[in-house]
Amino acid sequence: MTIITQPISQTCIVTNSTGTISTTDISNITVACLDDVVPTYSLSGTVSGLDGAMTLTISGEDLDLDSNGTFAFTSEFIEGEDFTVTVSSEEDHQICTLNVTSDTFEGENYDTLSISCRTLIVFRSNSSSDGNLDGISGADALCMADANKPDDGHTYNAFLVDGVDRRACSSGNCVTNGIDENIDWVLKPNKEYRRSDGGAPIGTTNASGIFGFPVGNSLTSSSSAIWTGFVSLGNWTTNVASNCERWTNNASGDGGIGSTGATNSSLINSGNLACDGGQGNMWLMCVRQ
8 A cells, every 4th residue: 555645745654554455354554644844944144333223124023133243033934935134223323234135045044144234424534625626426536535534444425516416405405306306415314424533413314315404513523614515595405606617627716615613504505715725725524325
């Protein structure tokens, strides 16, 4: 006697499956079925740079983390099962990034998740320059090469607008289309930014990625003039007439400047200065991305 078809997710075994038929009933044949054991696998990884707490979510399970190091979900997974993991909450002053957001289990534990968290900081450049910054991309390159840039492997871009390659708002305080008015803007929405020199919180951006004034603290503890390119109204729109021809000209004209020591709208525009550096070269504010 043999089993032709096994039941789903079970394995059955026949005992006394062979013998000789005689003149008496056969009553010693038994069939025992056991549920198949399906291997399960775990999901784990490491987190670095965390300052505070964060929450990961996968398949309805929330995992709260409050320290750097290793972590593991309690959920178990089977071979061929897909997963999607998200950062469902993080500190206002941080951005945490996963190296993998979705994948498939392939017969082994998945232990290579990696989360890198970074605090959103700004620094004032060590070097100053006239109005020819070689455009927005050149200003970003100056931030990345500056002696004051933290040696942390992160990208820093210039707090600077020209209305074309970089823009905060096209309408006053982005009231028309909100964050859709941003072009390659350096501030993230609903995030707190801090000084690099001690971590004092400057302020938290709104949903359009701009600060409301006054902010809680100035950009730096001492005041410096920085190229910015904003209008004098303090409404985050670009001064298209005063940006040193989109930061490529040091022969004529002027450019909008801000004050790193201000907490009011002078932070983004405290006047205009000559592009040729005759009134002094200006610094840059550089923002971690």
